[in-house]
Amino acid sequence: MRAFRKFVLAALFVLAACSKQDEAIPAPHAMTADATGYYCGMLLTEHGGPRGQILLRGTDTPVWFSSVRDTINFLRLPEEPKDIGAVYVSDMAKAPTWEDPGATNWIAATDAVYVVGSDRQGAMGGAEAVPFGVKEAAAAFATAHGGKVVSFEEARAVLAEVANQ
Numbered sequence: 001m002r003a004f005r006k007f008v009l010a011a012l013f014v015l016a017a018c019s020k021q022d023e024a025i026p027a028p029h030a031m032t033a034d035a036t037g038y039y040c041g042m043l044l045t046e047h048g049g050p051r052g053q054i055l056l057r058g059t060d061t062p063v064w065f066s067s068v069r070d071t072i073n074f075l076r077l078p079e080e081p082k083d084i085g086a087v088y089v090s091d092m093a094k095a096p097t098w099e100d101p102g103a104t105n106w107i108a109a110t111d112a113v114y115v116v117g118s119d120r121q122g123a124m125g126g127a128e129a130v131p132f133g134v135k136e137a138a139a140a141f142a143t144a145h146g147g148k149v150v151s152f153e154e155a156r157a158v159l160a161e162v163a164n165q
Helices: 002-022 068-076 135-145 152-163
Strands: 052-056 063-065 084-090 106-108 113-116 130-132 148-150
Touching (some): 063 068, 135 148
Antiparallel strands (some): 052 084, 113 148
């Protein structure tokens, strides 16, 4: 009986470990020179400002976005896939410049703070939510470029409102 209990406990442990691996959050991909925006069909390197990537479950290729605005809109549109494994945005606190937001400085979208309402526009023009991994960097950006520092959910609401106008 004792051996059977050990077997059952070991089997449960293995099953729990497998299910945790299935739920693992995929790591962000480094942006490559051929990364193409999902909505605009243009190379991301042709645009300045922060970018985004969404990793869908069951695929190894990220869905690239030339702006954070497009990344967040993908999440809210009912016709887009909902099997999302992870969402990453450029951490502009680590960006070399606005024109070159970096290829590897990604942050989970929900972990970032955003500046909305600034004088900086994202790719293809229009309102942008500028993400930062450090609240102080976001505050400094807002001081220099206007806008308000908000959470991910607040940024989503602002961009949804702008899209509905």
